Amino acid sequence: MREKELVLDQYNAKVYKNRKEHILQIDESAEDQAIAANSRSIPGIMTNRGCCYAGCKGVVLGPLKDALVLTHGPIGCGFYSWGTRRNKAKTESGENYIQYCFSTDMQEPDIVFGGETKLRKAIEEAMEIFHPETILICSTCPVGLIGDDIHAIASETEKKYGITCVAFSCEGYKGVSQSGGHHIANNGVMRHIIGTGDTPIEKKYKVNLLGEYNIGGDGWETERILKRIGYEVIAVLTGDGSVESLRNSHQADLNLVMCHRSINYIAEMMHTKYGIHWLKVNFIGIDATIQTLRDMAAYFDEPELTARTEEIIADELSVIAEARAYYHSKLQGKTAALYVGGSRSHHYQALLADFGISTVLAGYEFAHRDDYEGRDMLPFIKEDADSKNIESITVEPDPEKFKAFLTKEKYEELRARIPLDSYKGLIHDMKTGSIVVDDLNHFETEEFLRLLKPDIFLSGIKDKYVLQKANVLSRQLHSYDYSGPYSGFNGAINFARDLTMGLYTPVWKFVIPPWKNHSTLQASLAEITGGEEATC
Amino acid sequence: MLNLTPKKITPRTALRVNPCKTCQPVGAIYCALGVHRCMPHSHGSQGCVSYHRTFLTRHFKEPAIASTSSFTEGASVFGGGSNLKTGVKNVFDIYDPDMIAVHTTCLSETIGDDVGSYIMDIDLPDNKLVVHANTPSYVGSHVTGFYNMMCGFINYLSLNTKSPNGKIGIFPGFVNPADIREMKKLASMMKASFIMFPDQSGVMDAPMTGNYEMYPKGGTTKEEIISLGDCAKVLALGIFTSLEPANVLKRKCKVPYEALPLPIGIANTDQFIMELKKITQEEVPPALEEERGRLVDVMLDAHFYCYGKEVAVFGDPDTALGLTSFVLELGMIPKYVITGTPSDGFEKKAAELFDLFQVEGCMAKASADLFELHQLIKNEPVDLLLGTSYGKQIAKAENIPFVRAGFPVLDRYAHSYFPIVGYLGGLRLTELITCALMDQFDRECEDEDMDVVM
Numbered sequence: 002m003r004e005k006e007l008v009l010d011q012y013n014a015k016v017y018k019n020r021k022e023h024i025l026q027i028d029e030s031a032e033d034q035a036i037a038a039n040s041r042s043i044p045g046i047m048t049n050r051g052c053c054y055a056g057c058k059g060v061v062l063g064p065l066k067d068a069l070v071l072t073h074g075p076i077g078c079g080f081y082s083w084g085t086r087r088n089k090a091k092t093e094s095g096e097n098y099i100q101y102c103f104s105t106d107m108q109e110p111d112i113v114f115g116g117e118t119k120l121r122k123a124i125e126e127a128m129e130i131f132h133p134e135t136i137l138i139c140s141t142c143p144v145g146l147i148g149d150d151i152h153a154i155a156s157e158t159e160k161k162y163g164i165t166c167v168a169f170s171c172e173g174y175k176g177v178s179q180s181g182g183h184h185i186a187n188n189g190v191m192r193h194i195i196g197t198g199d200t201p202i203e204k205k206y207k208v209n210l211l212g213e214y215n216i217g218g219d220g221w222e223t224e225r226i227l228k229r230i231g232y233e234v235i236a237v238l239t240g241d242g243s244v245e246s247l248r249n250s251h252q253a254d255l256n257l258v259m260c261h262r263s264i265n266y267i268a269e270m271m272h273t274k275y276g277i278h279w280l281k282v283n284f285i286g287i288d289a290t291i292q293t294l295r296d297m298a299a300y301f302d303e304p305e306l307t308a309r310t311e312e313i314i315a316d317e318l319s320v321i322a323e324a325r326a327y328y329h330s331k332l333q334g335k336t337a338a339l340y341v342g343g344s345r346s347h348h349y350q351a352l353l354a355d356f357g358i359s360t361v362l363a364g365y366e367f368a369h370r371d372d373y374e375g376r377d378m379l380p381f382i383k384e385d386a387d388s389k390n391i392e393s394i395t396v397e398p399d400p401e402k403f404k405a406f407l408t409k410e411k412y413e414e415l416r417a418r419i420p421l422d423s424y425k426g427l428i429h430d431m432k433t434g435s436i437v438v439d440d441l442n443h444f445e446t447e448e449f450l451r452l453l454k455p456d457i458f459l460s461g462i463k464d465k466y467v468l469q470k471a472n473v474l475s476r477q478l479h480s481y482d483y484s485g486p487y488s489g490f491n492g493a494i495n496f497a498r499d500l501t502m503g504l505y506t507p508v509w510k511f512v513i514p515p516w517k518n519h520s521t522l523q524a525s526l527a528e529i530t531g532g533e534e535a536t537c
Numbered sequence: 538m539l540n541l542t543p544k545k546i547t548p549r550t551a552l553r554v555n556p557c558k559t560c561q562p563v564g565a566i567y568c569a570l571g572v573h574r575c576m577p578h579s580h581g582s583q584g585c586v587s588y589h590r591t592f593l594t595r596h597f598k599e600p601a602i603a604s605t606s607s608f609t610e611g612a613s614v615f616g617g618g619s620n621l622k623t624g625v626k627n628v629f630d631i632y633d634p635d636m637i638a639v640h641t642t643c644l645s646e647t648i649g650d651d652v653g654s655y656i657m658d659i660d661l662p663d664n665k666l667v668v669h670a671n672t673p674s675y676v677g678s679h680v681t682g683f684y685n686m687m688c689g690f691i692n693y694l695s696l697n698t699k700s701p702n703g704k705i706g707i708f709p710g711f712v713n714p715a716d717i718r719e720m721k722k723l724a725s726m727m728k729a730s731f732i733m734f735p736d737q738s739g740v741m742d743a744p745m746t747g748n749y750e751m752y753p754k755g756g757t758t759k760e761e762i763i764s765l766g767d768c769a770k771v772l773a774l775g776i777f778t779s780l781e782p783a784n785v786l787k788r789k790c791k792v793p794y795e796a797l798p799l800p801i802g803i804a805n806t807d808q809f810i811m812e813l814k815k816i817t818q819e820e821v822p823p824a825l826e827e828e829r830g831r832l833v834d835v836m837l838d839a840h841f842y843c844y845g846k847e848v849a850v851f852g853d854p855d856t857a858l859g860l861t862s863f864v865l866e867l868g869m870i871p872k873y874v875i876t877g878t879p880s881d882g883f884e885k886k887a888a889e890l891f892d893l894f895q896v897e898g899c900m901a902k903a904s905a906d907l908f909e910l911h912q913l914i915k916n917e918p919v920d921l922l923l924g925t926s927y928g929k930q931i932a933k934a935e936n937i938p939f940v941r942a943g944f945p946v947l948d949r950y951a952h953s954y955f956p957i958v959g960y961l962g963g964l965r966l967t968e969l970i971t972c973a974l975m976d977q978f979d980r981e982c983e984d985e986d987m988d989v990v991m
Contacts, residue, residue, distance in 0.1 A: 013630050015623075042583060042607045044620040045627030052584020075643050075674035076553065077560025081588035083927075085595075095540040100930055101908075106553035107675050112647060122551035130552075131541055142582060142644040143675065146613065173582040174613045174644055387609050443602070444631050447749065463590045467600045471749040512747045 004436060008448040019043055023439040025373075027431045034428050038439045039369040041177045041387060047443035049340070049463050050366055054078050056182025057171030058139040060263055061190070064088035064214055066097045067243040069133035072104045073120050073151060074141025078173070079104030087216050087480050090241040103127065107143065116149045124158050124166075135244045137189075138168040145172035165244065167193045178367035178440075179342065180262065181391040187266035188394050190238075190247065195267070196275065196402060198248025204233040206301055209253045211268055211279070212260030212344070215240025217485020219492065223284045226489050229313050230294065231306060238264060251275045251399075254406045255300055257282045257293075260343040261424050262365075262372050272422060274396040276405035278412070281420035283344075284488040286351030287318075287325070296419040300407075317490040325355075328497035331505070333357030335456040338449065340441045340464065341478045342366035347427040349459060349478065352487070356497050361453045363427060364438035373437060375426035443467070457500060472512060474503040538934040542908060544915045554908035555927065557851055558877030560674035561682025562640050563589040564711065566603050568686035569638035571717075571735025573756030576634035577603040580621055580652055580669075581642025582613075596945040597714075597741045597953050602751060604628050604637075608644055617645050621655045629662050632751060636759060639669040640686060646673035666759065668693035678878040679944075680778055680853050683711045687735065687782035694759065695766040697790035702767040704730045705816055706792065708782060710775030710799050710855050711944060712958065714738040714755075719956035720774070720800065720809075726825050727813035732761045732768065742954055766790030772812055775799040775855030777880050800958045801859025801966075802866050803832065809959075825960075832960040832967070836867055839971045844868035846974065851875040851910055851924035852943035854883045854903065859958075860923055860942060861887060861901075863966055865894040872919050874901040875910050907931065921974060938973035942966065 005026040009017055022037035042048040051059070054072075059082040062070055072079035083102035090099050105123045107116050124136060136158060138151050155168035167189050171182045208227070213220045220240040227234055236242060236250035251271065256279040258268050268279040280296060283289040291314050298310040335358045339346040346363040353360055365372060371379050407415065415421050428437060436453070438445060446464060450471055458468045459478045468475035476482055476499060484499050486492040562579055566589050569577035579586035586605040593601035604627075606612070606620040621639070628637055639652055652669045661667060670689030672682040687708070707724060709717045717738040724731050739755020765771070765786060771794035773779035783794035800809040806829075810821060847870045850860045854876045861871045874887045880903040887901030902909075911931045922928045922939045926947045932939035946952045956962040975991060 044607045045624035047604050051587040052582050055584050077674045080559040104553045112675050119551045126549045126552040143647040146647045173584040174608050462594050472747040
């Protein structure tokens with residue numbers, strides 16, 4: 002376990018003790034491959050993590066296009082979460098709230114005397130100008146500290162204007178990362194929105210796509226394939242999502258879970274309350290997409306649907322066959338490191354493997370142990386003070402709306418074959434010798450880069466130029482560097498095209514100037530070669 | 538695009554929509570990045586610094602380092618003293634900067650953490666320093682945070698040793714590295730001996746070498762910041778950004794200052810040069826006079842496309858005023874001049890410019906937002922938008938040519954490598970503005986009006 006120790010040995014004793022639990026070098030023969038996760042980052046360490054507000058407003062609620070999301074706090078939090086996640090969304094009318102940033106822009110007197118008056122007034126102004134049907138209030142650090150009762154104001158607003166208004170106490174300091182905010186958002190959406198609609202949906206094969214944020218249009222590409230096969234996507238949570246579609250999402254036959262971390266709470270609660278099973282899916286990667294489509298066909302188990310699934314798979318594959326072979330020839334044998342939040346560090350390994358790229362390091366920003374080790378270990382996770390601070394709600398089966406698609410026997414039979422209500426985690430798919438790091442930090446990034454020398458490092462914007470300056474191709478997996486979609490069959494080709502561009506762009510050859518490779522003596526005697534000997 | 542924005546303007550006192558400013562700490566970090574081998578440190582929850590690093594990286598397309606005290610609920614209740622202590626130790630251990638510049642966040646400010654006392658209680662390694670500034674996000678904007686951090690450095694470090702160093706201090710304001718490089722060029726051409734503070738050139742536009750350097754070559758050194766106290770004079774460029782730190786230095790070290798507008802446009806650059814001339818008693822070199830002459834020449838050539846065109850200018854107060862001055866010189870009419878930063882005197886300064894160039898029907902507003910600007914434009918349109926990336930939706934919605942300048946520009950490459958200050962900056966602005974107007978004409982004109990010669 003050489004690389005792991007080489008990095009850890011450089012820390013002081015206290016940091017060493019903490020970080021060693023968060024780094025794992027895979028040994029497939031070992032039975033117990035545990036990792037510490039979802040615990041506090043060490044002060045002073047340059048972590049890439051965000052906060053509770055970022056998880057709640059930035060990730061889960063932000064993409065809802067028909068809701069006016071109002072940040073209650075000073076201006077920064079609202080400003081930074083404005084139009085920066087690439088959650089593509091369109092509406093037929095063109096009326097779309099996600100182009101806007103709404104904030105109470107609290108000033109010093111609001112902090113001293115309380116911000117409730119300003120919040121009420123902001124809602125009044127929002128109602129007058131925008132006439133929204135839904136307002137979602139998200140709080141920031143100082144709001145929690147001074148004790149503004151945003152929940153009371155939300156229910157007042159509902160009564161006064163006859164709209165839906167939900168408050169989310171997602172102050173940045175709660176929990177240890179974005180993760181707490183996902184949970185808080187999930188709770189609010191479950192309590193106040195899901196299941197409140199009664200428009201009957203009389204279609205076959207109804208699914209919801211959970212934990213898909215439509216970055217670069219991923220959700221649309223996935224939906225396109227699903228629709229071709231004959232599935233009806235009721236709601237996408239929450240990319241290009243709407244409160245209106247969420248209200249009726251309880252009528253689905255199956256929930257598809259993409260990002261396990263950000264939304265497994267809703268998947269579980271909908272399972273308990275409405276009887277809807279969930280399937281862990283992956284539409285990132287060609288083989289992964291095929292596997293997922295076959296798992297879905299197995300779930301619905303109708304010959305016509307199964308045949309149609311295979312027909313579409315064959316058709317989509319034939320369209321991309323040539324490009325796939327070309328990019329495979331360009332990318333095969335390369336190695337990659339992955340550091341992203343959510344489930345991307347797992348999903349993208351499948352896509353990389355499609356083109357012959359192996360993963361040498363994978364890390365999550367804000368995962369819990371079940372994201373790494375699988376849900377079977379859930380009962381063994383010890384709660385600490387930080388996770389206890391995030392409310393966990395329990396739901397009961399809804400007497401009218403509960404409807405299980407599968408019989409108990411069928412469920413047991415299927416669960417043994419497909420990831421139904423289960424997830425095996427990232428470690429399961431990683432090879433011996435590769436490294437898993439929880440909450441990878443700036444120092445470790447630099448060190449592992451030196452030791453593992455990956456050809457490609459897929460990460461976020463904060464790392465991107467660190468990696469690039471170190472002569473390693475970096476692509477942003479949070480925003481896809483403004484490319485995409487990367488999901489499904491066409492998306493896989495987009496991804497391979499972008500990696501190929503990045504690896505083969507001629508500029509890499511010019512990083513070292515020619516005079517660095519020529520001694521002065523040689524240059525004065527040898528024939529001038531026009532810098533041809535410059536190598537990369 | 539922005540289809541929910543109504544034409545009818547209703548007064549708002551509480552709801553901020555599409556802000557034209559952000560919070561103090563991001564400015565504090567940018568300031569600290571302009572100090573050599575300095576690690577900016579955010580005292581609060583880690584989400585803030587994650588946003589700030591993301592945002593700075595997106596503007597500069599460069600790594601932006603900063604550490605955090607990583608508060609969770611415990612620290613929020615019991616105070617962040619131990620987080621800061623651990624944080625400082627770990628930063629020096631792991632990242633080995635010469636200096637840590639701590640700034641506060643809403644969180645640490647609201648619980649009342651006394652960062653100054655915490656720092657005094659920390660045992661620092663030899664030759665290492667920690668400075669701090671209070672940067673509550675519910676006061677001012679990122680511009681406020683920028684100058685508060687400058688004040689922090691001055692308060693901790695600058696000394697009047699009674700032995701003058703024969704230099705002038707230049708406070709460049711909240712500008713891009715290329716602007717600072719241009720200011721340094723102008724000062725050098727005027728044979729001034731100077732200390733630029735802060736100086737992000739060479740840091741936030743470091744060259745690609747194949748090796749990542751956490752602390753690139755650039756940045757004002759610790760010794761230079763100390764030595765600011767022995768300067769003969771300070772030129773504070775951009776009064777809304779640089780006046781406060783100039784005052785602090787004056788109070789602490791008795792260094793007099795001259796506050797000037799950001800040298801954007803001819804008149805403002807002339808003023809900067811004249812001020813340098815006054816100090817150095819040197820003649821303006823012919824090369825610089827030629828540079829100025831070339832700018833005037835190009836502006837004259839281009840006046841045909843700009844004269845009388847109405848423009849909306851928005852951004853940070855000093856930048857917006859500088860740009861306003863420049864477009865006025867081009868013969869344009871700055872119909873709306875907007876800043877999100879609360880600034881006493883901004884509107885008055887803009888009005889002085891309107892008067893000087895005798896333009897009518899123009900308005901200036903501080904503490905405004907882009908939603909309001911859009912509504913104004915919906916009622917009375919303009920021919921050009923000039924400001925940060927956040928204007929792009931308005932430009933698209935109303936089909937207005939758009940030139941990006943100021944902070945932040947998130948959606949274009951290489952902008953921070955070209956100055957908008959100085960005569961050279963004037964050339965760049967002239968090019969951007971006329972090209973934007975001409976591109977719009979070509980795109981929309983009838984086929985028979987499409988000329989190759991313009």
